[in-house]
Amino acid sequence: MEIDRKTKPSIEDVRRIIEKDGAKGWNLAKEALLKQETDNPRLKEALAYLTLIPDYFRPAIVAYCCEAVGGDPEITVPTGASLVLLAKAIGIHDDIIDNVKRRGKHITAYGKFGKEVALILSDILLFKGFTLMKKSLEIGVPPETLGKILETIDQVWFEQSESEILEHQFRRKTDVLPEDCITKLRKRASEMEAITRIGAILGKASEKEIEALAVYGRSIGLA
Template identity: 30%
Template structure:
């Protein structure tokens, strides 16, 4: 059985208050559509998430000095974008379990899954319009497109006989890291950061996202028929692949921590640094 389906949220211990506020913001957002056909299915889809992307957004805003309701609204948009991608990814990957329960497509069927993804994009656009900041809307749009590009690239590469580490990193950048990057960047924008601070936090998010995905792949490699498995299978010595992955993991995690030096010291920056523990779990 896939380990990730039984993993307790490791963020609860240190970030319970933040996660509670994010969950409340998501609940309030969904209640705007309580009469919709999508209300109950979306409640189901959003249950049990770690909320790491919203958390990065909130802490990035706080690290600059300003975190208001707009930041929590934006955190909902980021989590909804992740949720939409999970719904569709689970169909593509033929998942049979997600967060200790049926994946969305098994619970509600393929048609509802596809239509729900469309509805979620509408929710994200609505939130973006309320934030009244064209830059945030552009970041969310670019992120959605890049995540889709990453999924397409991965789908093509899974049938290729010549997958490289560069291919693997590119897919991670597009599918995973771009959402982490957007979360940090949007938080910095809403926090009123300078361009240097915005770029530094964006770089933090991107590097953390890559490290986070590498760690996840290292822990789940034997349970997922992904690009990492292809790299292992084509290698004459799988240990070389694992060693290179662990080096990459440490490199990207350290890069993420280094970029935070451009952010003023304080509780929020310390919490962003502590989030990097998620990339350094035992593998």
């Protein structure tokens, strides 16, 4: 996480730093998918497809927030990996609901494999995401800390769902109020708040520090 403070880092510098610091979490998430044994070639292909776009961002941010409050960033690796898988599951749900078959140059899992396989993939991601949480216990995260993390994930999952419902309700409407749009955006930003909050929790932060990083995360999510 070293930055030359004499010069302003470029976007590419930041990208490299995040890739380096999020690599362990991403690699653990990737391994959970690629090492899954299956006799079904189609499912094997689909699981591999999910790993084509790496996610270093979530593991890196949770590590930074942990370190910011004096914690050991290494303790965040399993949780960072879990957050990657859970986010990919949410992403598949969104693509199916919004009928998104391509994002930029990349064909979505829904676009490539169809709704049925995509739904199965999202189920796999959910279960593997939560199963990976147990690795946190294996490296010394106290059960009560893991409990707080799961409570945070439960809350963010509900807010993400509320956001999706609002988006569905707003479709083809011309009388949606600006404050309603802001409410939807704030709920969508709950994921980033969860990431920063979880990092602080893993770093054994005070309640004041946890809430400060949570507010920071929500603000980033709105940016």
